[in-house]
Amino acid sequence: MARVHLAAWRSTYAGILPEPYLASLSAERESLDYERGILERRGGHAGFVAMADGQEAGGSGVVGFITGGRSRRPGIADGEVETLYLLDDFRDRGVGRRLMRAMASHLASLGAESAFAWVLLENPSRWFYERLGARLAAREEFTFAGQKTTQLAYAWQPINTLLTATATTKLPR
Numbered sequence: 001m002a003r004v005h006l007a008a009w010r011s012t013y014a015g016i017l018p019e020p021y022l023a024s025l026s027a028e029r030e031s032l033d034y035e036r037g038i039l040e041r042r043g044g045h046a047g048f049v050a051m052a053d054g055q056e057a058g059g060s061g062v063v064g065f066i067t068g069g070r071s072r073r074p075g076i077a078d079g080e081v082e083t084l085y086l087l088d089d090f091r092d093r094g095v096g097r098r099l100m101r102a103m104a105s106h107l108a109s110l111g112a113e114s115a116f117a118w119v120l121l122e123n124p125s126r127w128f129y130e131r132l133g134a135r136l137a138a139r140e141e142f143t144f145a146g147q148k149t150t151q152l153a154y155a156w157q158p159i160n161t162l163l164t165a166t167a168t169t170k171l172p173r
């Protein structure tokens, strides 16, 4: 997961977040953070990973993941998608949607009636959330690694809108 985190941050946030910060990311540090989150399971925190078997070009093992749990900002929604990252070679194949499906089901199982995700204003992935039916719920300025940045909260209210938007498999008639 840490390996995917580093690769996705460096490719997604180049030109958006400060280069020295991206260069300083450490796989060991991220690895410890993800491990701690998985072990503590604070607020129903959970993660789902997408795996490739090595037959695919672009890598094998974990090629993407999503984490989330009860909202760290209850005013916006009940459940929160905290991270969602794929290696470049595994984008645009429906993996993001399937990971969102897994997280939506998990959040619903915790009793969340709504869900949201933060995304940087300049990150084109915000259109992915819109494609999955999310609506803009909040906008916030903050300073990250010494640089002023804007983030947007995209919300699914009720959470069923996300479950429906990610239901790719249809039962046979």
Ligand SMILES: CC(C)(COP(=O)(O)OP(=O)(O)OC[C@H]1O[C@@H](n2cnc3c(N)ncnc32)[C@H](O)[C@@H]1OP(=O)(O)O)[C@@H](O)C(=O)NCCC(=O)NCCS
Pocket: 008, 012, 083, 084, 085, 086, 087, 090, 091, 092, 093, 094, 095, 096, 097, 098, 117, 118, 119, 120, 123, 124, 125, 126, 127, 128, 131, 132
């Ligand atoms: C955002 C991300 C997870 C999307 O995953 P993905 O597997 O590429 O997306 P999918 O193939 O499941 O796409 C689902 C739908 O969203 C659309 N979509 C995906 N990315 C999009 C984008 N950037 N802009 C517009 N539409 C997009 C797809 O075309 C597809 O539409 P369809 O319903 O017509 O089939 C992936 O691109 C990624 O890891 N991005 C970099 C990391 C990142 O920014 N994460 C979010 C941090 S907040």
